[in-house]
Amino acid sequence: MNWYTWTSQAAFDVWHDTVIAGLGLPWIGINQNTGQPEPSKQQTTAYTSVVEVSNVDWRAPVGDDIALAYAAGLGAPSTPPPTPEP
Amino acid sequence: MRLGLGISIPGTGGLVQAAFSPLDLSPVLWLDAADTSTITESGGAVSQWDDKSGNGYHLTQGTGAQQPKSGTATINSLNVIEYDGANTQYMLNASMPWAGTSLTVFAVYEINPLDVQYIVAGANNSASYLYIAVDGNAGTTGSGSMTSTSLYVDGVQFTGTTYNDVYDFVGNSPAVVRVTGTSVTYNGINVGYFGGGSGASRFGYGDKIGEMIVVETPTAQEIADTETYLANKWGITL
Numbered sequence: 001m002n003w004y005t006w007t008s009q010a011a012f013d014v015w016h017d018t019v020i021a022g023l024g025l026p027w028i029g030i031n032q033n034t035g036q037p038e039p040s041k042q043q044t045t046a047y048t049s050v051v052e053v054s055n056v057d058w059r060a061p062v063g064d065d066i067a068l069a070y071a072a073g074l075g076a077p078s079t080p081p082p083t084p085e086p
Numbered sequence: 087m088r089l090g091l092g093i094s095i096p097g098t099g100g101l102v103q104a105a106f107s108p109l110d111l112s113p114v115l116w117l118d119a120a121d122t123s124t125i126t127e128s129g130g131a132v133s134q135w136d137d138k139s140g141n142g143y144h145l146t147q148g149t150g151a152q153q154p155k156s157g158t159a160t161i162n163s164l165n166v167i168e169y170d171g172a173n174t175q176y177m178l179n180a181s182m183p184w185a186g187t188s189l190t191v192f193a194v195y196e197i198n199p200l201d202v203q204y205i206v207a208g209a210n211n212s213a214s215y216l217y218i219a220v221d222g223n224a225g226t227t228g229s230g231s232m233t234s235t236s237l238y239v240d241g242v243q244f245t246g247t248t249y250n251d252v253y254d255f256v257g258n259s260p261a262v263v264r265v266t267g268t269s270v271t272y273n274g275i276n277v278g279y280f281g282g283g284s285g286a287s288r289f290g291y292g293d294k295i296g297e298m299i300v301v302e303t304p305t306a307q308e309i310a311d312t313e314t315y316l317a318n319k320w321g322i323t324l
Binding site: 001045 | 121125126127131134144146147148149150152153174
């Protein structure tokens with residue numbers, strides 16, 4: 001999992017929508033014990049989420065497999081956004 | 087006729103106390119990764135971890151890249167939730183109403199010493215959390231949105247003052263952790279990562295959580311019973 005940066009949220013959204021469509025999200029989870037679908041439980045509806053660092057710097061973590069499979073529109077390699085210390 | 091809890095032992099005429107259950111504490115929250123029927127996942131990534139307290143404060147995470155894993159690691163041969171992402175994974179229930187209360191959090195953790203800064207359980211954004219700092223360069227041990235906090239690991243009270251003191255105290259083997267605090271100022275609970283995500287991690291690579299029980303003002307006996315229950319279950323020596 002590495003961080004990438006987009007120059008706008010719109011640019012991120014275009015790429016992320018492609019990933020969502022490609023992965024076939026949303027996914028209905030299964031019960032780990034029974035293996036049965038759990039449609040009433042939380043589904044996986046997004047691949048990743050973006051953090052606004054500035055109005056031209058929108059960062060999100062992306063797995064290597066997804067970065068390779070969805071290279072078109074992927075942001076530039078970046079670093080984790082700063083975190084406010086407690 | 088024999089009345090009361092327990093079972094009769096033939097030949098003794100005595101009663102044996104029923105086995106302890108966290109439900110005896112009327113907990114606010116009870117998460118148990120060993121009970122895999124409480125875990126909803128896709129390819130091992132957890133989208134929901136059910137609360138066994140009966141209060142319905144289930145933790146959820148709908149974003150795949152932020153979902154911790156289940157079925158990938160164990161403590162004492164029991165399933166645990168494992169955090170292995172880029173320090174971004176967490177599960178959240180934003181409505182758990184613990185503001186204004188005094189709470190004790192019992193948890194079984196195993197910490198990766200190379201990648202952790204906090205033992206965490208808290209509310210729902212970077213400004214409102216309960217944490218216990220376990221690494222870092224300097225500073226005092228903190229507890230986020232709780233005050234008058236005390237920390238016990240395997241039944242022993244922490245008395246140090248720095249992040250590194252806590253790190254050394256907790257160590258990197260499975261541990262029964264107990265945090266008590268008063269005047270919680272936020273609702274909600276977040277188990278995992280907080281905030282934007284600098285190189286300094288929160289609950290990160292290889293960190294594991296087996297069980298968490300949140301109780302309001304437990305008695306000394308209830309504390310002892312809970313820690314003994316967790317230690318026996320997860321193979322930890324108090």
